[in-house]
Amino acid sequence: xxxxxxLKLKLISGLGLEDISVDDIGDEMPLFGEEGxxxxxxxxIEITLLVEKEFGVKIKDLEENSTVFSTPETLTQYINKNR
Amino acid sequence: xxxxxxxxxxxxxxxxxDEACKKIEQLSDALYCYKNEIFTTVYDKSQPALxxxxxxxxxxxxxxxxxxxxxxxxGTTGLPTGVYKTKQNSRQQALSMISTLPKNIKFTRxxxxxxxxxxxxxxxxxxxxxxxxxxxxxxxxxxxxxxxxEAAIPNTLIITTPLFIKALNRIKKPVHxxxxxxxxxxxxxxxxxxxxxxxxxxxxxxxxxxxxEAGIMGYKIDDEETFKTYNCVQIGENDSKLxxxxxxxxxxxxxxxxxxxxxPFQTEDIVEILGEHEFKLLxxxxxxxxxxxxxxxxxxxxxxxxxxxxxxxALVKVRKDEKALRDxxxxxYIESDIEIKHKDIxxxxxxxxxPINIIFKVYNGMEIIKSSVGKKIGFKxxxx
Numbered sequence: 001x002x003x004x005x006x007l008k009l010k011l012i013s014g015l016g017l018e019d020i021s022v023d024d025i026g027d028e029m030p031l032f033g034e035e036g037x038x039x040x041x042x043x044x045i046e047i048t049l050l051v052e053k054e055f056g057v058k059i060k061d062l063e064e065n066s067t068v069f070s071t072p073e074t075l076t077q078y079i080n081k082n083r
Numbered sequence: 084x085x086x087x088x089x090x091x092x093x094x095x096x097x098x099x100x101d102e103a104c105k106k107i108e109q110l111s112d113a114l115y116c117y118k119n120e121i122f123t124t125v126y127d128k129s130q131p132a133l134x135x136x137x138x139x140x141x142x143x144x145x146x147x148x149x150x151x152x153x154x155x156x157x158g159t160t161g162l163p164t165g166v167y168k169t170k171q172n173s174r175q176q177a178l179s180m181i182s183t184l185p186k187n188i189k190f191t192r193x194x195x196x197x198x199x200x201x202x203x204x205x206x207x208x209x210x211x212x213x214x215x216x217x218x219x220x221x222x223x224x225x226x227x228x229x230x231x232x233e234a235a236i237p238n239t240l241i242i243t244t245p246l247f248i249k250a251l252n253r254i255k256k257p258v259h260x261x262x263x264x265x266x267x268x269x270x271x272x273x274x275x276x277x278x279x280x281x282x283x284x285x286x287x288x289x290x291x292x293x294x295x296e297a298g299i300m301g302y303k304i305d306d307e308e309t310f311k312t313y314n315c316v317q318i319g320e321n322d323s324k325l326x327x328x329x330x331x332x333x334x335x336x337x338x339x340x341x342x343x344x345x346x347p348f349q350t351e352d353i354v355e356i357l358g359e360h361e362f363k364l365l366x367x368x369x370x371x372x373x374x375x376x377x378x379x380x381x382x383x384x385x386x387x388x389x390x391x392x393x394x395x396x397a398l399v400k401v402r403k404d405e406k407a408l409r410d411x412x413x414x415x416y417i418e419s420d421i422e423i424k425h426k427d428i429x430x431x432x433x434x435x436x437x438p439i440n441i442i443f444k445v446y447n448g449m450e451i452i453k454s455s456v457g458k459k460i461g462f463k464x465x466x467x
Contacts, residue, residue: 049254053253061228061229
């Protein structure tokens with residue numbers, strides 16, 4: 001089982017989020033869009049590769065998994081469910 | 084040709100959509116305008132600063148007759164430049180590009196991963212399938228896994244960016260795309276990445292060399308070192324920078340007012356000319372960065388940072404990181420009496436460029452060295 005903290009640490013290092021710490025990212029903070037962490041579509045691709053490399057989980061289809069990328073919490077749940 | 088919305092799993096009409104936000108809408112609107120010769124302005128409306136810049140122009144500049152598209156690109160002066168294109172510019176360009184596609188594949192559809200807010204998206208991603216009269220398939224967001232499944236279907240032409248080639252290389256999906264063909268935009272794709280892609284997926288990538296002002300200039304296949312130019316493109320150099328004469332070059336640009344473009348058009352690309360139709364790209368003038376597919380002037384970025392009252396001077400350099408998916412990384416050197424935080428700059432970028440995650444490093448405590456005419460030429464650590 002991974003925790004949201006494990007995921008956040010990987011996101012911070014993998015996406016080069018230099019000025020952001022684990023505490024700055026809420027478990028239910030939106031990953032994308034202006035209201036949340038402000039990631040973009042390139043980051044979505046980066047995250048799919050990162051999740052596969054670090055946790056061995058493939059995200060194959062955005063449509064079927066439209067909520068996966070919503071928040072650190074939803075992404076962590078998806079990883080734990082599919083590991 | 085038809086437009087297939089891969090998200091909704093249906094064909095959509097080619098129609099006029101004034102406030103097109105989604106990719107499918109942008110494509111539908113651009114092709115409607117192209118088909119019916121209706122002049123339209125194309126730009127990324129998600130960039131707040133660009134949106135207000137475009138809105139600041141007099142109506143007459145945005146209602147040109149005999150023109151097809153007005154694209155906006157980041158100018159070297161720090162302000163976006165408008166680039167007018169005629170239908171003939173776009174059509175001839177598409178036909179030239181189509182003539183260089185492999186003859187052994189009978190393309191039945193085009194998949195585009197790019198947004199339709201710039202010349203590459205519209206002129207290549209939209210007009211090319213239109214002129215080939217084959218369906219274009221698009222969706223809002225692609226994942227590498229999804230693209231791999233689509234590319235494995237024979238006779239598919241994929242119009243994408245180097246980012247997806249690098250991403251496909253990373254996932255190493257056990258499929259082959261030998262009956263499909265990829266086209267990527269000008270952003271750099273290393274020879275190593277192109278070779279790895281060819282070897283693993285048994286498919287080829289055509290890298291286009293193009294700019295908004297000059298249109299397409301040349302192309303290279305897979306890990307070739309040099310670019311070939313299209314037959315009607317004449318090349319030359321001035322102080323090692325490429326200049327171009329071709330029917331694809333814009334006739335007019337819009338800065339504060341409309342200005343005619345004189346041929347040959349001078350680019351910021353540093354090249355070595357190897358023959359009448361062959362050149363090697365050595366680099367690009369360092370004052371242009373390519374971020375998330377958008378060309379952004381480093382001068383524009385410096386202006387944004389210097390608008391923070393505490394900053395005396397900022398210098399932005401572009402660095403490439405071949406391992407990263409993103410095109411380029413910015414090194415920002417700051418001369419200021421107080422420390423400027425990474426987050427302060429990130430917040431400003433968000434305000435100006437909208438939802439683009441720009442990767443950058445900040446170096447505080449610098450002294451920016453200027454030439455006698457005030458041009459920023461370097462930096463050194465500030466000594467107290």
